[in-house]
Amino acid sequence: MSNSHYANHGAEIAVIGMAGRFPGAKNVQEFWSNLKNAKETISFFTDEELREEGVNEELLNDPRFVKAKGIVEDVDLFDAGFFDYTPKEAAMMDPQFRIFHECVWTALEDAGYDPFTYKGQIGLYTGAGLNAEWVLRALQGAKHGEDSKTLETAVLNMRDYMATLISYKLNLKGPSM
Structure with missing residues (x-):
């Protein structure tokens, strides 16, 4: 393959910085570590915890209702x-x-x-x-x-x-x- 295949055309973009916040990870490095280590970062809730947050009984009893959520910390x-x-x-x-x-x-x-x-x-x-x-x-x-x-x-x-x-x-x- 010739080097001309990689010639500059004036529209190149360089990604030189990266950041992210994710459930269970405050940055990209922690996120990558969680992925490599298969760490579960989703929070699971009991019926009582959900009731305290105002979730009604009908929803709690719905078999399709997932009692879990990804929580990003320090939003406040x-x-x-x-x-x-x-x-x-x-x-x-x-x-x-x-x-x-x-x-x-x-x-x-x-x-x-x-x-x-x-x-x-x-x-x-x-x-x-x-x-x-x-x-x-x-x-x-x-x-x-x-x-x-x-x-x-x-x-x-x-x-x-x-x-x-x-x-x-x-x-x-x-x-x-």
Whole structure:
């Protein structure tokens, strides 16, 4: 095979930093260790624990109901000020988006790049599913307050804005998709 097969075409992308948070793993290294060691990281719950959380008896008795969940730790430790959000904005934001902000910053640290001093372009490519339940609850809360909060809640929670919003907050000047 010739080296020309691997020629640069000007559209190359280098992944030089990585981060993630998972049930039972606070980072990619712990996640990989859990995989290698076949460690179970899903939490299983008793009927009593689920009742205490408000799960009704009909659901508890449904044979299709799975009494387990993957729990990501420290979701409540988001530093709103670090990302230039007010505490109110952070409270309106989907916890998954808050974690994603933290993961982007951790990936930048892992790569050794400070986006506020780096002269080159740093891009952000994201993907997210719609957390409809969170968005509906957040929008209902906004409706009971000020109408201006409805747009703000939507912007803080819609996956369509995730890449550009985080890029703006972290001074990333490359492509944001």
